[in-house]
Amino acid sequence: MSDTPADLPEGASRRLEELEQGLFTSDLSVNEFLLIKEVGFHPLGFVMGSSIYHTGIQTRRWSQSQELTKLTGAMYEARELAMTRMEEEASELGADGVVGVRLDVNYYEWGKDAAEFIAVGTAVKAENGVSHRNKLGKPFTSDLSGQDFWTLMQTGYLPLGLVMGTCVYHIAHRGLGQTLGSAGQNVELPNFTQALYEARELAMTRMQDESNRLGASGIVGVRLEEKSHQWGSHTIEFLSLGTAVVRTSDQVTLPTPTTIISLDN
């Protein structure tokens, strides 16, 4: 096996070497494990990547709704670093992909404005030796569970990568005049509607750009998350996440569903 990339800590390389000798670790449940084996994959090891990032601050205009491009860039790059390191660990194991990826942000008391971005998942490899790496030569990543992975394979689609797009947006404060002007009325505030719409669309477009780079035919399981992190209520990060998939066959091999009565409680 190749040398550990210089990017990974020494501890990781020892752990990965042990995994290369045949032992595997995984956070898959027993059902997930069986289903992944059923579609011809074998778990290689639990992989992770992390990045501690100082996100800094950006001045915001009190009365203006705008994207905070510096913060958007920081949130993007930090996640990208964590994901890349996880992919490196998976590559080191000779994996074809990583399933069950979780992407989290943690804040600690010791670092003001610093956050740890962490990506974890289980690296898997096809048992028949056929490479399932994506167009960029990297193992595919996906936040699909073992069950979802199995189901997706039956529909003739393969995962290509966990794709994401983010946009950090500052929502304007309302001036006293504006507030008084519409007090007691129930009216739409088109400026706010438009600003939030734009922010979400930016996040989604960026996610779609990532999937296009992978040559995907679509993205499944899109989620749109909104978090204020530690910036106060007027600054919101819109994060969209999904698994880019590619159609490899027109054959849907799912059995026709049958009605069942469960004998469990």
Added chain:
Amino acid sequence: MVGTPVDLPEAAGRRFTDGAFTSALTVPDFAACLQMGLEPVGFVQGFCVMQWGWQGFAGPSTAGMGGMGYRSGPGDAGQGYSESWQCPHGFVSMEHRSWGQNFEQAWVEQAWATGFTAAYGRLIEEATALGAHGVIGLVDTSGPLGDLGVVEFRVQGTAVRVLDGPAPHEGRPWSTYLAGQRLAKLIEAGYAPVSIAAAAASVRVWASCVTGYLTEGTATAFAYQQVGAEIEQTAKAHMAVRRIARERVRAQLGGDSLHGASMTTSERELGEGDAELLCVLRGNRVRRFKAFDPMPAPRPTVRLL
């Protein structure tokens, strides 16, 4: 690709002209969708930020003004549900409430309808731009935006096309909260989704002295009732708010059926017995398109957990 409506933000137009589809469906729902012959074409969404005017005049700080003061809200022409309770005690003190009232807050209902309809309309507009036949797996939420005193309505779903289907009926996509196997079962049972149906009802409880005492759980001497008795005014408000929501939704059905309805009622306490109730009823408007074929007998199974 159909041209993008001018109302949508520029970014939405860019997103829709891309090649790949996006879908908010989970993988099992996605698989069920393909099996039914539905093809996801895009994640669609609609939003509306509303100024929520009632916060200005229904707050507890104005509680001393008396019941009638609340009836002058915008959009409330005095129609709708209203019921009053007289004090049985005679003169007690200046602070003693001599009467109580339940009344429907039409302006709250209208604001909810405006926000929801605008957000839903925008979602349908996006789906129409994609040339979709329908929108499945709808999720609608609403909530305050930061500390601005405004409420945002959000509706999201996945636009789908029927494989080898005719052009969308009158260009307007159908919609449903259902997705995946639940939708498949509905269609198997002979029903087609038409649209979602949703309405909100709002009732304000201006507590009478008796209601106030009973809610507080003290001073039963004034309440003329045993502890543990029904609080008539509050109970009636709860019944009324649900009845109004049901009537509103029924009015939207136009002879179709409502399937998978869910009703949520929230209560905002404004004082002893004083409250504001909001009831939201949502469900799927469905229409029978073929006779019901009995499904095959279910197979008993045991799950190995």
